[in-house]
Amino acid sequence: GAVVSQHPSWVICKSGTSVKIECRSLDFQATTMFWYRQFPKQSLMLMATSNEGSKATYEQGVEKDKFLINHASLTLSTLTVTSAHPEDSSFYICSARDYHFNNEQFFGPGTRLTVL
Amino acid sequence: KQEVTQIPAALSVPEGENLVLNCSFTDSAIYNLQWFRQDPGKGLTSLLLIQSSQREQTSGRLNASLDKSSGRSTLYIAASQPGDSATYLCAVWDGNYGQNFVFGPGTRLSVLP
Numbered sequence: 001g002a003v004v005s006q007h008p009s010w011v012i013c014k015s016g017t018s019v020k021i022e023c024r025s026l027d028f029q030a031t032t033m034f035w036y037r038q039f040p041k042q043s044l045m046l047m048a049t050s051n052e053g054s055k056a057t058y059e060q061g062v063e064k065d066k067f068l069i070n071h072a073s074l075t076l077s078t079l080t081v082t083s084a085h086p087e088d089s090s091f092y093i094c095s096a097r098d099y100h101f102n103n104e105q106f107f108g109p110g111t112r113l114t115v116l
Numbered sequence: 117k118q119e120v121t122q123i124p125a126a127l128s129v130p131e132g133e134n135l136v137l138n139c140s141f142t143d144s145a146i147y148n149l150q151w152f153r154q155d156p157g158k159g160l161t162s163l164l165l166i167q168s169s170q171r172e173q174t175s176g177r178l179n180a181s182l183d184k185s186s187g188r189s190t191l192y193i194a195a196s197q198p199g200d201s202a203t204y205l206c207a208v209w210d211g212n213y214g215q216n217f218v219f220g221p222g223t224r225l226s227v228l229p
């Protein structure tokens with residue numbers, strides 16, 4: 001199957017700083033990518049849909065100025081957590097759908113963010 | 117609005133048993149259904165994808181079936197192993213490009229040696 005990578009796999013930062021997480025589709029082009037966060041022992045929560053070349057679509061309750069999404073190319077989407085606070089600590093996962101491979105969706109390995 | 121449920125929420129079985137995980141969805145107008153596994157602290161691994169026109173898919177010891185009209189899918193795991201221990205999620209997609217899945221809450225499986 002196709003591969004989606006994320007970088008970094010984990011990051012620790014101080015409160016008030018910004019953190020950028022990259023999501024890449026390695027062997028296919030993805031016009032749409034999805035960003036999720038997951039708290040311990042809970043299911044995935046969709047944060048936003050990232051559209052190549054246009055603005056992201058955010059789910060209700062997700063602050064777009066806090067979680068900046070940029071999908072500048074068909075293989076890269078970035079999520080920037082701005083002015084991070086301890087409550088932003090979570091597991092962030094991205095996914096992408098391969099429209100040329102039966103529309104199967106593939107997930108990245110996730111990024112563990114810890115804000116001190 | 118599509119809703120997906122999974123039964124059971126948790127399951128613990130001895131090694132070697134065959135087991136069935138269930139997934140139900142309320143709106144039968146789906147394009148495909150995908151089964152994933154998630155290990156603790158990891159991303160999701162795609163296990164099987166079933167198109168709406170298909171009845172089942174098989175991969176190794178895994179077999180997934182789909183009854184679209186009744187809104188049900190099952191994941192059958194044969195000869196379970198401790199390495200199968202994980203959370204299993206099903207998700208349905210309505211074929212609307214740019215739209216995401218609707219996920220079930222998952223079944224947490226423990227296979228005891």
